[in-house]
Amino acid sequence: MTPELRHLRYFVAVAEHLSFTRAAVALRVAQQSLSQQVAVLERALGARLLDRDTRGTRLTELGQLFLPEARAVLARADEAVATVGRAARGEIGRLNLAFLVSTANYMLPPVVRAFRECFPEVELSTEDVSIGQLVTGLRQRRYDAAFTRPPLVDDLATRTLVTEPVCAVLPSGHPLAERAELHLRDLADQPWVLTSPASWPPWHRKYDRDFHRAGFEPDVVARATGVPHLLGLVAAGVGVSRLASSARSLRRTGVVFVPLVGERAETVVVWDPDVQKPVLRNLLDVVTELASTVDLTHSG
Amino acid sequence: MTPELRHLRYFVAVAEHLSFTRAAVALRVAQQSLSQQVAVLERALGARLLDRDTRGTRLTELGQLFLPEARAVLARADEAVATVGRAARGEIGRLNLAFLVSTANYMLPPVVRAFRECFPEVELSTEDVSIGQLVTGLRQRRYDAAFTRPPLVDDLATRTLVTEPVCAVLPSGHPLAERAELHLRDLADQPWVLTSPASWPPWHRKYDRDFHRAGFEPDVVARATGVPHLLGLVAAGVGVSRLASSARSLRRTGVVFVPLVGERAETVVVWDPDVQKPVLRNLLDVVTELASTVDLTHSG
DNA sequence: CGGCCGTTACAGTCGTGGACTGTGACCCCC
DNA sequence: GGGGGTCACAGTCCACGACTGTAACGGCCG
Structure with a gap:
């Protein structure tokens, strides 16, 4: 015995x-x-x-x-x-986070800093990914949570962290660049630069609805493979575009951001609701608290 | 629960x-x-x-x-x-050994070496002590085993490791120093140097019996406080004495050892039979084996 | 010396919990 | 659709750990 x-x-x-x-x-x-x-x-x-x-x-x-x-x-x-x-209790363990490249810029630093402060013993890994990788990664449980923009898919849970103005993006010196604000329909006759609809169909379906509601179909003269690329095309005078105001931080020169009246963009945290992981609960608590106390679009 | x-x-x-x-x-x-x-x-x-x-x-x-x-x-x-x-199994633990000062010289090195070789992970402590300290230390369990000379006391177990000749100890140049061997009675008229009977009464009772059997009572002219001191007194010509032949190693000059016919001295390992300690068993095994394979009075 | 308090050990009973068997629901694959 | 695999649920059983009662023994004090 x-x-x-x-x-x-x-x-x-x-x-x-x-x-x-x-x-x-x-x-x-x-x-x-x-x-x-x-x-x-x-x-x-x-x-x-x-x-x-x-x-x-x-x-x-x-x-x-x-x-x-x-x-x-x-x-x-x-x-x-x-x-x-x-x-x-989620005080130790491992947490894999994904950030949409266009949100990582301003979301990652405050999120990581806040979480590590509250739970220093959790191993944190982060990755900047495209929207496609982000969704499949969540579904395959490679990521426990991700930061991105809606709309997404029904089987993933989301929580809105930030809402911010949507802006018209114009080349410097563009006739409309002096305006304090614009309506989307003011840009009906402009040449447009957009991202590829293949990247994430739900986004582009929303864009289509927005343009339809504004009463026009944009004349798309170029497709960009990502936000920095898109900003480059606008700066080059190829056309105009429309982005969340936080995209400002991705390019300092050659473009002007003019708020679009009544339009707001959201940044959300996404996770698989079937994953019951204490560390994930803690992350959601931390980022929710964080979003309610500081303006994430201007920090980082 | x-x-x-x-x-x-x-x-x-x-x-x-x-x-x-x-x-x-x-x-x-x-x-x-x-x-x-x-x-x-x-x-x-x-x-x-x-x-x-x-x-x-x-x-x-x-x-x-x-x-x-x-x-x-x-x-x-x-x-x-x-x-x-x-x-x-006695492979680890602690073992406290005591050596009678007059036996430590030749017993300690081979015993310690052999035991450490067999049981390298046993913590071994050794001490050179007088016969009085040795017996009280064993009784108080400060020592697990000791190496000394009989006779001792009944309540301690002993095992004889070595028997060796007993010698007459004479100053160099003494008339009897040339003899190949002596009988104790040959020394009846000599002045004697002995150790103090207070050190360990059983020893001195045995000495008394030996002298009585040899037919005389020694004329004790000096009492030494230890074997080295005794050898010093003999070398100084104060008198003669009688010691186990291994005591030779304690003094090289000024004294001569002549074997006494028919007299043998023993070196024993002593322990408290009530102490059931695996390490002690192992020690006894090792020293018994050691005593049966090498001549301990000439080693070390 | 005897009584009392302390220690642990022995013997017998009881009850709970971990083991068992039998069964069922479910999934995958052929 | 049947067979082989998974695990879970339900009921029974018994062994072992818990309990009570008792004994043996040593130390202390009156």
Whole structure:
């Protein structure tokens, strides 16, 4: 037979009290049960741990040697339990985050900083990805959560963190660039630069609805493969475009951002609602709290 | 409720087989019992460790984290059991040895060397002591064993390791110094130098009997406080004495050792027979073996 | 010396919990 | 659709750890 933790606990108690009677009281068992279990332990080890006689109990040499061993085993067991407890509370573990390239710029630094401050022992990994990689990565559970723009898909949960103005993006010196604000229909006759609809169809379906509601279909003269590319085309005077105002931070020269009246863009945190992971809960709490206290579009 | 090692063993088995059924076979319990105990563990930890469904079992994130923890606890427990086993076999532990000053010279080096070779992980402490310290130290269990000369006391166990000739000790140039051997009665008219009878009465009672049997009472002209001192007095020509031949090694000049016919001195290892200590058993084995293979009076 | 308090050990009983068997639901694959 | 695999649920059983009661023994004090 191999000893159980109970035997070790019993032995340690006797060793600490140097008395079966007192140890039994402390353990809330009968002295006889305690004696029996310690005897079982001694038989299992094949060695006498305690010298007992009518006037008390003392550790044998072997007992003295085994006492720290037993304590170490118990401590290790407690540690194991504590560790899983902390993991269950999301204080340790691993968290894989994905950031849409066009949001990483301003979202990643404050999010990572805030989370690491609250949960320094969680291993954090981050990745800048395209919207396609982001969605498939979430579905394949490679990422626990991601930061991106809606609309997305129904089977992923989202929470809005930031809403910000949408701006017309014009080349510097464009006739409309001086305006304080614009309506989308003001740009009906302009040449347009947009991203490729293949990148993420839900976005482009929304764009189409927006243009339709503004009463025109844009004359798309160029398709960009990403936001920086798009800004480059606008700066080059190829056409105009429309982006969330935080895209300003991606290019400083050659373009002008003019707010579009009544249009707002959202940044959301996305996760798979089927994933029940304590660290994820904590992330959502942290970013929600963060979004409610600081303006994420201007920080970072 | 707090988990027992059994729960950890069960969990590890399931985690290793990734199957309750196969793990149950390996553990030689029913699958149902195994499922139940793992469920108990999960309830105790307050966390799900395994995802089971109809087509198999996988570790949850927490389970992956807990698996090495559980293994570590089990390994620590095994180690504790192994350690006490080795201690019970006397392979580790502590051994306190005492050597009578007049035997340490030739006994200590081979004994310590041989024992450390066989049991390198036993902590060995040695002390050179007077016969009085030696006996009280053994009785107070400060020493586990000692090396000395008989006669001793009844309540200590002894084993003879070495017997050697007893010699007359004469100043260089003494008329009898040329003899190849002597009888004790040849020294009846000499002035004698002996040690103090207070040091260890049993020895001196034996000396008295020896002199009585030889038919004279020695004319003691000086009392020495130890063997080196005694040899000094003999070398100074104060008188003659009688010592085991191994005492030769304590003084090279000014004295001559002449064997006394028919007299032998013993060196013994002494221990308290009530002390049941595996390391002590091993020591006795080692020194017995050692004494039977090498001549300890000439080694070291 | 005897009574009392302390210690642990022995013996017998009880009850809980871990083991078992039997069964069922479900999924995958042929 | 049947067979082989997964795990879970339900009921029974028994072994072992807990309990109570008792005994043996040593130390202390009147």
